[in-house]
Amino acid sequence: MNTAAPLTDDLRSLYQEIILDHGKSPRNVRVVEHHTCKAQGNNPMCGDRVTVTARVSPTGVLEDVAFEGKGCAISIASASMMSEALAGRTVSTAQQLFSAVHDLCTGKTDTDQAKAALSPDLGDSLDKLASLSGVRQFPVRVKCATLPWHALMSCLDGKNQATTEK
Numbered sequence: 001m002n003t004a005a006p007l008t009d010d011l012r013s014l015y016q017e018i019i020l021d022h023g024k025s026p027r028n029v030r031v032v033e034h035h036t037c038k039a040q041g042n043n044p045m046c047g048d049r050v051t052v053t054a055r056v057s058p059t060g061v062l063e064d065v066a067f068e069g070k071g072c073a074i075s076i077a078s079a080s081m082m083s084e085a086l087a088g089r090t091v092s093t094a095q096q097l098f099s100a101v102h103d104l105c106t107g108k109t110d111t112d113q114a115k116a117a118l119s120p121d122l123g124d125s126l127d128k129l130a131s132l133s134g135v136r137q138f139p140v141r142v143k144c145a146t147l148p149w150h151a152l153m154s155c156l157d158g159k160n161q162a163t164t165e166k
């Protein structure tokens, strides 16, 4: 017998829809023009490879974020959602969202806890990104979901490589 509440099932299928949508039709698959940083992410466990490029303004705003690469639907969807969520945000906001997504994917926090820790205007972005938290049931997939974020953080740190095998 299925004991899951209907709402949970609805949420689960909604999350899957968002991931499928971004996985099939990823946004911002390109190289950012006049990018100020570029980093490659590599997840040998799954074969995901993404290259993230970004343009950071002198005042620390991520003016544009994009990616290219090959990988499973989760890694591509995550990269696509990341690029949408972070364009126009400050670097420090990007870092906050990264740790929120990381904690959600690894099961350290749930969506409500993660939201409470962020400024209110980030709630909508997190709602979408929370769709990635389903990977917590599949430890191998956690690396797929967080790979583009690791790559972006390396990019912002001035490193050009990120790997999930640290």
Ligand code: ZN
Pocket: 043, 046, 047, 048, 071, 072, 073, 074, 075, 143, 144
């Ligand atoms: Zn993957």
